[in-house]
Amino acid sequence: MTDTIDEQGAGAPAAAVPQYTVPQERLIVTAVPGPKSQELHERRRAVVSAGVGSALPVYIERANGAVLVDVDGNRFIDFGAGIGVTTVGHTESNVVAAAASQLQDVIHTLFTVTPYEEYVRVAELLAEHTPGDWAKKSVLVNSGAEAVENGVKIARKHTGRRGVAVLDHAYHGRTNLTMAMNYKANPYGWGFGPFAGDVYHAPGSYPYRDGLGGVEAAERTIDYLEKIVGADDLACLVVEPIQGEGGFMVPADGFLPTLQGWCTANGVVMIADEIQSGMARTGRYYASEHFGWEPDLVLSAKGIAGGLPLAAVTGRAEIMDASHPGGLGGTFGGNPVACAAAIAVFEAIERDGLLAEADRIGGTLTAGLERLKERYDVIGDIRGIGAMIAIEVVEPGTATTTKRPNAQAVSALVAYAAQHGLLLLNAGTWGNVLRFLPSLAVTDALIDDALQVLDDGLAALG
Ligand SMILES: *Cc1c(COP(=O)(O)O)cnc(C)c1O
Numbered sequence: 001m002t003d004t005i006d007e008q009g010a011g012a013p014a015a016a017v018p019q020y021t022v023p024q025e026r027l028i029v030t031a032v033p034g035p036k037s038q039e040l041h042e043r044r045r046a047v048v049s050a051g052v053g054s055a056l057p058v059y060i061e062r063a064n065g066a067v068l069v070d071v072d073g074n075r076f077i078d079f080g081a082g083i084g085v086t087t088v089g090h091t092e093s094n095v096v097a098a099a100a101s102q103l104q105d106v107i108h109t110l111f112t113v114t115p116y117e118e119y120v121r122v123a124e125l126l127a128e129h130t131p132g133d134w135a136k137k138s139v140l141v142n143s144g145a146e147a148v149e150n151g152v153k154i155a156r157k158h159t160g161r162r163g164v165a166v167l168d169h170a171y172h173g174r175t176n177l178t179m180a181m182n183y184k185a186n187p188y189g190w191g192f193g194p195f196a197g198d199v200y201h202a203p204g205s206y207p208y209r210d211g212l213g214g215v216e217a218a219e220r221t222i223d224y225l226e227k228i229v230g231a232d233d234l235a236c237l238v239v240e241p242i243q244g245e246g247g248f249m250v251p252a253d254g255f256l257p258t259l260q261g262w263c264t265a266n267g268v269v270m271i272a273d274e275i276q277s278g279m280a281r282t283g284r285y286y287a288s289e290h291f292g293w294e295p296d297l298v299l300s301a302k303g304i305a306g307g308l309p310l311a312a313v314t315g316r317a318e319i320m321d322a323s324h325p326g327g328l329g330g331t332f333g334g335n336p337v338a339c340a341a342a343i344a345v346f347e348a349i350e351r352d353g354l355l356a357e358a359d360r361i362g363g364t365l366t367a368g369l370e371r372l373k374e375r376y377d378v379i380g381d382i383r384g385i386g387a388m389i390a391i392e393v394v395e396p397g398t399a400t401t402t403k404r405p406n407a408q409a410v411s412a413l414v415a416y417a418a419q420h421g422l423l424l425l426n427a428g429t430w431g432n433v434l435r436f437l438p439s440l441a442v443t444d445a446l447i448d449d450a451l452q453v454l455d456d457g458l459a460a461l462g
Contacts, residue, residue: 019093022064024446026421026453027075033058034072055080055425056418063090066442068423076418077450080425081439084244084276084388087303087345088354089441094344095306102340109336111140112329118339125346126314129285131272132294137320138312140334144275144301145173147311148238150328151297152177154313155236155269158322163234165225165268167204169246169429172238172273181238183246184429200229204243205251208381208392209403214254222262231266236297241287244276247428248390248435250383256293263296269319271297275311276388279303280349280440283358283386290385306345310338357440358386364444365389365436368451376458378409387442390427390435405430409461416457422450 033041033056040059058070066089068076081087088095102118111119119140127136139154141147152164164181166172172181174188180195182188189195202224203210205217212220225234241256243249263270272295277287281303288295297315304310309332313320348354362385369391373379380394380403393413395404410426413434417424427433438447 020065020067021091022062022067022069023075024065024067024443025075026067026077026449027073028419028421029074030072032056032074032419034070034074036071040071055414056423058418065089066439066446074421076421076423077438077442077446077453078423079436079438079442079450080423081303081437082307083302083425084281084437085302086307086439087279087281087387088306088348088352089439090307092306092344092348092441094348095308095341098340098344099306099308099337102337106336108332110331111334112326116336116339118336118343119334122310122312122334122339122342123314125343126298126300126312129346130298130300130314131286131288132316135317136314137317138314139320139328140339141311141313141330142309142332142335143173143311144273144299145175145178146330146333147275147299147301147313148172148178148181148273149175150313151238151271151299152236153328154297154315154319154322155271157324157327158269158319159235159267161233161235162198163200163229164198165200165202165229165234165237167202167221167239167243169204169206169243169249170201170238170240170273171243171245200225200234202228202237204239204249205255206249207252208249208383212252214252214256215258217252218255218258218262221259225262231268234266234268236269236271237263238271238273240273240275240277241291241293242277242282242385242388244435245427247392247433248384248388250385251291253291256288256291260293260295269296271295271299271315273299275299275301276437279345280354280358281386281388281437282384283355283362285349285355287385287388304345305338305341306348308335308338308341310335310342352440354440360444361438361440361442361447362386362389364447365451368448372451372455372458376461378406378458378461384436387436387438387440390433392428393432393434405432407431410434412461413454413457416460417450417453420453420456422453424454 062069123138172178179189180199301311381392
């Protein structure tokens with residue numbers, strides 16, 4: 001493959017092509033998982049909680065660009081990037097350099113005790129790149145769920161109201177409040193109650209299954225909120241602009257701005273959970289931009305720091321300032337090393353033109369999937385934007401009638417791909433969605449190779 005350049009000779013032009021430390025091609029040299037992974041898995045079973053799963057129990061030793069190398073020497077094309085975390089690529093050289101340099105200077109001083117510049121710089125970058133042309137402020141935390149929790153806290157303090165509304169098929173995290181905000185009880189909340197109260201689940205927009213236009217779908221949501229909750233008691237409506245775990249549903253045009261209009265008119269804070277869809281993943285900094293939606297608050301996490309743990313709530317200054325001093329924060333929130341990595345991620349997006357790379361990836365992937373859809377009637381729907389693409393898999397022959405979910409085929413495809421050096425993730429309320437979240441470093445050659453594996457996997461379904 002032409003982008004495997006670690007044997008590149010002397011005198012090659014500097015920085016003309018990305019320098020990969022791992023060959024960007026798949027290679028399977030043992031059974032999957034191999035003997036060393038199996039040995040590690042045995043050790044793990046003795047000491048790691050059974051409540052923590054692993055979709056593909058190959059133990060990873062190195063990762064670079066869009067490729068993972070396991071302890072047995074197998075190389076996998078990574079179409080998960082964690083779950084949309086290493087958006088700029090695994091061990092991206094500028095992220096590594098920025099984090100390493102920060103490790104030498106300051107590893108930790110609690111920002112709420114003695115602050116540091118990197119936190120302020122990340123807040124400046126978020127204010128600049130989140131949607132909406134108004135004064136914005138941020139709070140930095142450690143995880144997506146913590147960002148959701150803080151967004152709700154801020155909205156409640158600002159409005160003096162209690163109610164939290166979310167949409168069907170939503171996923172917002174694994175803490176107590178966010179478990180109550182998820183659509184699916186199993187596995188996220190199953191047996192972990194009691195759950196937080198004042199959380200309401202409203203219908204959303206799922207064009208493949210509800211067939212509604214955006215304004216129609218929004219009117220249905222609004223009717224639900226007015227009748228079941230009442231705007232007067234609603235602090236916030238939290239929405240993923242493209243739903244992640246739920247199955248990459250792209251809402252119909254007009255859905256999000258109509259909801260924002262209703263929220264604004266009724267004093268409800270509308271929060272974009274951009275934890276999976278944000279940070280260049282869809283070819284814009286934030287997916288909300290595709291829909292003409294300017295949310296009151298925006299949540300960032302996953303892709304923000306190249307793989308280091310960091311998350312943020314960013315939004316209208318007057319809402320973000322609602323909390324009394326000392327009301328927000330936490331020991332590790334906005335860690336200096338994670339902040340240095342995030343600054344390098346923002347720089348990489350600009351310098352390497354990564355928004356355009358996401359568009360390229362979306363184009364190549366979607367065209368390839370369209371060709372597969374013509375040949376395999378289990379592919380019911382292809383959807384997504386940029387490097388956030390999915391197929392919804394249905395029972396053969398039902399694509400135009402019942403659209404019956406086919407989780408079994410998705411499991412078989414994920415297993416087939418793993419055996420052939422391609423890491424794929426499932427998604428969807430019914431487990432019948434295959435999602436593609438490659439890093440923006442993935443080449444067209446790797447995408448074509450991955451599509452060939454998928455083609456073979458579909459053929460093997462019989
Ligand atoms: C992953 C995710 C979360 C939770 O983030 P964690 O960092 O796992 O707590 C919340 N919302 C969305 C949309 C996500 O994809």
